Amino acid sequence: MHNYTIAELVKGLQNKEFSSVELTQHFLDRICQLNDDYNAIITITGEQALTAAALADKRLASGDAPAMCGVPILHKDIFCTDSVRTSCGSKMLDSFIPPYNATVVENFARDGAIMLGKTNMDEFAMGSSNETSFYGPVKNPWATDCVPGGSSGGSAAAIAARLAPGATATDTGGSIRQPAALCGISGLKPTYGRVSRWGMIAFASSLDQAGPMARTAEDCAIMLNCMASFDEKDSTSVEQTVPDYTASLGNSVNGVKIGIPKEYFSEGLHPGTELAVRKAMAQLEAQGAELIEISLPSSDLSVPAYYVIAPAEASANLSRFDGVKYGYRCENPKDLQDMYCRSRSEGFGEEVQRRILIGTYCLSAGYYDAYYGKAQKVRQLIQQDFSEAFKSVDLIMGPTCPSPAFKFGAKGDDPVAMYLEDIYTIATNLAGLPGMSVPCGMVENKPVGLQIIGNYFDEARMLNVAHQFQQITDWHHQAPEAM
Amino acid sequence: MTIERKEIEKLATLSRLAIDEKTITDVTGRLSSVLALVDQLQNADTESLQEVSRPFHISQRLRNDEVKETDQRDAFQAIAPQTHNGLFSVPKMIE
Numbered sequence: 310m311h312n313y314t315i316a317e318l319v320k321g322l323q324n325k326e327f328s329s330v331e332l333t334q335h336f337l338d339r340i341c342q343l344n345d346d347y348n349a350i351i352t353i354t355g356e357q358a359l360t361a362a363a364l365a366d367k368r369l370a371s372g373d374a375p376a377m378c379g380v381p382i383l384h385k386d387i388f389c390t391d392s393v394r395t396s397c398g399s400k401m402l403d404s405f406i407p408p409y410n411a412t413v414v415e416n417f418a419r420d421g422a423i424m425l426g427k428t429n430m431d432e433f434a435m436g437s438s439n440e441t442s443f444y445g446p447v448k449n450p451w452a453t454d455c456v457p458g459g460s461s462g463g464s465a466a467a468i469a470a471r472l473a474p475g476a477t478a479t480d481t482g483g484s485i486r487q488p489a490a491l492c493g494i495s496g497l498k499p500t501y502g503r504v505s506r507w508g509m510i511a512f513a514s515s516l517d518q519a520g521p522m523a524r525t526a527e528d529c530a531i532m533l534n535c536m537a538s539f540d541e542k543d544s545t546s547v548e549q550t551v552p553d554y555t556a557s558l559g560n561s562v563n564g565v566k567i568g569i570p571k572e573y574f575s576e577g578l579h580p581g582t583e584l585a586v587r588k589a590m591a592q593l594e595a596q597g598a599e600l601i602e603i604s605l606p607s608s609d610l611s612v613p614a615y616y617v618i619a620p621a622e623a624s625a626n627l628s629r630f631d632g633v634k635y636g637y638r639c640e641n642p643k644d645l646q647d648m649y650c651r652s653r654s655e656g657f658g659e660e661v662q663r664r665i666l667i668g669t670y671c672l673s674a675g676y677y678d679a680y681y682g683k684a685q686k687v688r689q690l691i692q693q694d695f696s697e698a699f700k701s702v703d704l705i706m707g708p709t710c711p712s713p714a715f716k717f718g719a720k721g722d723d724p725v726a727m728y729l730e731d732i733y734t735i736a737t738n739l740a741g742l743p744g745m746s747v748p749c750g751m752v753e754n755k756p757v758g759l760q761i762i763g764n765y766f767d768e769a770r771m772l773n774v775a776h777q778f779q780q781i782t783d784w785h786h787q788a789p790e791a792m
Numbered sequence: 793m794t795i796e797r798k799e800i801e802k803l804a805t806l807s808r809l810a811i812d813e814k815t816i817t818d819v820t821g822r823l824s825s826v827l828a829l830v831d832q833l834q835n836a837d838t839e840s841l842q843e844v845s846r847p848f849h850i851s852q853r854l855r856n857d858e859v860k861e862t863d864q865r866d867a868f869q870a871i872a873p874q875t876h877n878g879l880f881s882v883p884k885m886i887e
Contacts, residue, residue: 408867501847515846544853545846613832624807631808633880638873642883650810662809663819666800667826669807683833685843690836692844724822725829741847 310335311471312788315380315528318474322369322379329369329379333362333423336381340425340472346791347448349457349467351386352394353426361423368421377535378421383476385464386427387434388414388519389508397510398430398442398460401630401637401656411508412540413477413519420535425473429463432658433627434484434512436460437730438720441660446717449492450789451755455714458488458730464522465492471792475523475532479509481516482615483710483734486746489522490709490758493748495775495785496522497529500766501741502547504533505540513622514545516615516738525785526747526775530554533768549766557769558776563597565774566702572608573707573733585750585757586708592781593774603698603705607690611736614691616728617671617684618739623661624668630656663724692740699764704774708733709746709758733760743768747775748784756784794824 310332313321321327337355344350358381365379389395389407391414396402410418417424431441439447439462449457450470457466461478465488468476478485480498489496497520504519511517521532533554540546567590574583594600632638632652639655642648654662671680698705710730720726737744742762749759759778763771779785800820804811811819865878874881 406871408864408871502850541853541855545850546853547850548853607836610833610836613830616826617830617833628808632873633882634868635871635873645883645885646808647810648883649808653808654810654812657809659815662807662811663822663826665807665809666803666819666823669803670795670799670823670827671830673803673806680830680833682843683836683838684830685845686838686841687833687836688844689841690838692847723825725825728826728829739847 311339313474314525315474315523315531318380319377319531323374329362329365329423330359332379333358333381333425336425336473343470343472346453347450347466347470348445349429349447349463349470349472350383350426351396351429351444351463354393354424357393358423358425365421365423375420376531377417379423381423381425381473382417383425383428383464383467383473384414385430385461385476385478387430387479387510388477389510390414390424390427393427395427395510396443398432398444399657399661400443403443403637405635409508412505412538412542413509413536416535416538422535428467428476431460431462432661433510433623434460434479434481435623435660435664437483437487437727439463440717440721441658443658449714450791451493452714455716455755456491458491458714460484461522462488465489465494465496468492468494468522468524469789471788475521475528477519477536478522479517479519480738481512481619482738483731485520485522486709486734486744486758486760487731489746491714491756493756493784493787494522494524495526495529495745495747496520497533497745497768497772498737498743499533499537499768500743502545503766503768504536505538505543505546507540507542511626513619514626515622516619526772526779527555527558529745530558530772530776552769554769554772557773560773561597562593562774562777565598565704567593567598567600568603568698568702568705569600570603570605570608570705570707572605577711577729577732578708579712579752581752582708582712582757585752586759589749589759589778590706593778596777596781601702603702605694605698605736607687607694608736610687611691611739612728612732614684614687614739615735616667617680618688620664620668621671621681622668624665624672627661627665688739691736695740695742703770705762707760709760710734713752713755713757737762741765743771745771745775747778748787749782750784795820795827
């Protein structure tokens, strides 16, 4: 059962081939057996899952079951879950048990999905390798001496290891797409505002966006149908009709114009990754898509702009963790200042503290205009590049990341080397555009991701083209040897 | 641009972080390398551009000033590090 896609599981449950309780127990057994090998899941909610599965079976028997009724999934540990620890991968929130659900969690519960547990992640979503988690690094199921990517590395590794058919994730600079690429699965970061951020622990509020991870584009479409909603509790949620993302999956790619930015195929790209990505695009061309070379001239400014804006917003967002109302408090504080400073330094890991310091620097008197103001202007340049490109193309494609999964510790001493891991994904966050990654090849026995960037709210077209690509390839069906 | 040790100490105070002596040199070096990266922004011609604080043109939605949330005081007090008679308790501020 663990090799079925979500679409197949929905069918199997509706046709009574297996019950949700059987299915949920099957995944829980796999998690118990294999999670120690990958460290993909922080908290397992077995009892709660089986209770929900029994309820789902009743709804399925009544014939009035919602779209994902009885399908087990995992939630990234950044989404607040009522009465279940939500750690955000940090010692700061190691004992935090929220009294409410994030809207995304509510939406899945409404549609009958079963929560199996909460996935490991880089601390406060700050990282591209999952090495910054308080709970230890996640291992890539394709090569356990390599990183799974980050920050949603736990979600990606769990799906690759068949511990769940789908998982929620978040993407601030590439945190859905990069781990999806490194773990050989599909992942979609929707348009900013498409999915509610309410109850999702904030990192950089103008960049954060939640999205689905699964093995196939079709499964991502099923999950996005459930996740996307207007939410009056999130002031940046966009009040726009949510289409049925599965309805257009079968459309032909004939005539679809695909832009290939020359800047995404320059120095630093692994030759094997380039070959796999170019071959994938040629396969779409053979199906009738038109490939057009384009330019995104401000691409090289994306990473510097991001590493001003994201830490600046993070330094403000993370000021709420002060040891007063929730989260970690240091032992025996001698006064209030001591309590603030030690609670934060003992509760936050090294990378989080580094980003708070950078953000504080960029926002401090005398530096605001030179850094934060400048980066916000550069953001407009990046947006202009994309809007110019989308005048002549429907989608943009290129590699998701510069190379396949790297070894643990390979970039540990140099934060800038780690930051460059997101060189192709960051621009879409700065522009608020949707982006996705689908598996398109193997290099050194490790997966490669093809990135698909769409125009605002054009997720249906991205999913359609990704699905069509998966009809003519089988990279999404390949599994690590141990599976 | 390199960042001075004294500046790190000031940033740590502003950020309410207690960075110990042992890590301060390391942090100084690493922050300097990140600042060298973000300094690339200075080459961009942004003379005619406005600052963009939102990813794209969406207007800020406002709501009526009505109480909608229910009282969850007990639920939130239950997860606090320390409470006293229904209040959040902190170390003494004034002698």
